[in-house]
Amino acid sequence: MDREVLFAAAMVCGFIGSPHAARSARLSVAGRYQMARIERVIDGDTAITEKGWRVRYIGIDTPETHHPRRPVECMGKEATRANRNLVEGKLVILESDVKDLDRYGRKLRYVYLPDEKGQPMLFVNAELAARGLAQARFYPPDILRKTEIRAAERRARRAKRGIWKLPPSRPRGKKRGMVLADPARKLYYRPRTQPYENLRCLSGRVAFSSVAKTQNAGYRDGIP
Numbered sequence: 001m002d003r004e005v006l007f008a009a010a011m012v013c014g015f016i017g018s019p020h021a022a023r024s025a026r027l028s029v030a031g032r033y034q035m036a037r038i039e040r041v042i043d044g045d046t047a048i049t050e051k052g053w054r055v056r057y058i059g060i061d062t063p064e065t066h067h068p069r070r071p072v073e074c075m076g077k078e079a080t081r082a083n084r085n086l087v088e089g090k091l092v093i094l095e096s097d098v099k100d101l102d103r104y105g106r107k108l109r110y111v112y113l114p115d116e117k118g119q120p121m122l123f124v125n126a127e128l129a130a131r132g133l134a135q136a137r138f139y140p141p142d143i144l145r146k147t148e149i150r151a152a153e154r155r156a157r158r159a160k161r162g163i164w165k166l167p168p169s170r171p172r173g174k175k176r177g178m179v180l181a182d183p184a185r186k187l188y189y190r191p192r193t194q195p196y197e198n199l200r201c202l203s204g205r206v207a208f209s210s211v212a213k214t215q216n217a218g219y220r221d222g223i224p
Contacts, residue, residue: 032096035114038087042066044079044133046106047087056106057125058097058142059149060134063163070192074200075163079133086124087111093120097142110145126152132162166200179208187222188214195222 036049044062047055062083063076093112102108111124125145128134130152138146157164180199181188183206189196190211199205208214211221 034094034096035091036094037091038089041080041084041088044076044083044128047083047111054104054106055094055109055111056102056104057128058108058110059136059138059145060125060129061137062128062134071194071197073197074166075133078162079128082128082131082133083124086113086122086127092124095144097144099142108142123148125149129153130156130161132156132159132164135163166203178210179214181206181208181214181217181219182222185222186219188219189222193223 036051036053036055038047038055039050040048042048042054043065045057045060047057049055062079063073064070065072065076065080090113093114094107095110095112097108097110099108112120113122113124115121123145125134126149129136129149134153136146136150136153138149156162179188179190180196182199182202183204188208188211189199208217208219
């Protein structure tokens with residue numbers, strides 16, 4: 001567990017040690033803080049509370065596992081598992097920013113785990129970024145905790161944790177990889193297919209900028 005993530009949580013949630021502490025123990029506090037119990041985790045950055053609120057974590061984006069038009073992305077299951085282990089079935093502190101809801105009706109929140117005294121113990125959004133299971137992603141005006149989360153992401157990048165330990169999935173100079181190839185099987189796959197995402201997690205795969213270059217290198221389509 002990242003010490004700086006713990007420190008950030010303590011700094012931003014110092015309200016619990018204030019005169020509002022008694023009210024926070026009753027599961028709600030005035031202003032932008034609330035307490036809720038997480039009933040179920042959906043994926044790495046979304047959860048549902050006992051009251052049925054769908055909570056989308058502000059400032060992070062984890063690999064997809066439930067997108068209707070995308071395959072399960074590399075490291076998506078790991079991010080979901082980490083989020084589940086952190087918050088499912090537990091009481092959490094929810095902090096709002098400027099916007100209350102996103103366009104899907106989910107509550108936009110920063111999430112913190114309190115200790116047995118109601119003091120902040122862990123800033124969950126930053127912890128997932130620090131583990132390399134989430135990328136920092138902010139959409140103004142919701143940028144209140146941008147500094148803490150971006151710092152956590154930088155530490156994960158430097159340590160090559162999680163998604164940052166994977167080899168690049170695009171050729172140098174390209175905005176996105178067009179094709180990934182498996183040298184062992186001499187097969188290639190296009191983006192947004194499940195085999196492509198599975199291949200992203202393997203260290204030995206090769207990225208090409210076009211199908212033609214992949215075929216010229218002796219690879220054949222893995223999904224004919």
